[in-house]
Amino acid sequence: MSRIRTSLLSLASVLLIAPSAFAASEADYKAALAAAEAANKQAAGLRNQWTTTASTINAAKKAAEAGDFDKAVESANEAEALAKASIFQATSEKALWKDMEIR
Numbered sequence: 001m002s003r004i005r006t007s008l009l010s011l012a013s014v015l016l017i018a019p020s021a022f023a024a025s026e027a028d029y030k031a032a033l034a035a036a037e038a039a040n041k042q043a044a045g046l047r048n049q050w051t052t053t054a055s056t057i058n059a060a061k062k063a064a065e066a067g068d069f070d071k072a073v074e075s076a077n078e079a080e081a082l083a084k085a086s087i088f089q090a091t092s093e094k095a096l097w098k099d100m101e102i103r
Contacts, residue, residue, distance in 0.1 A: 024069040032076035033060055039083035048090035053082040 036057055043049045060075035 024073040026064070026069055029060070029064050029069045029072040029076065032073045032080070033057070033064075036060070036076045036079035036083060039080050039087065043083045043086040043090065046087060046090040048086045050082055050086045053079050053086065056082060 036053075040049060040053050040057065043053065056075055056079035060072045060079060063069075063072035063075055
């Protein structure tokens, strides 16, 4: 059992390290930016855009303009995560606010 666990942990660490070993391309950046902007648009539809998402998208664009696609992809992925967190917040608070209401 511990041998299997060790193998799985080794595989997991290789998978976590492997993506950083390859340089990101402009295509990687464009895909990451499109995902971030789509999530941010969905957050806007819920009227719950976070300002940090917009600034992180701008940071991704600036990094791409400078030719640093690794940083651009990292920022775009962070922006997507922020947008998804704002979507989660909006949808969960839509139902949960009733539990906080004083009765």
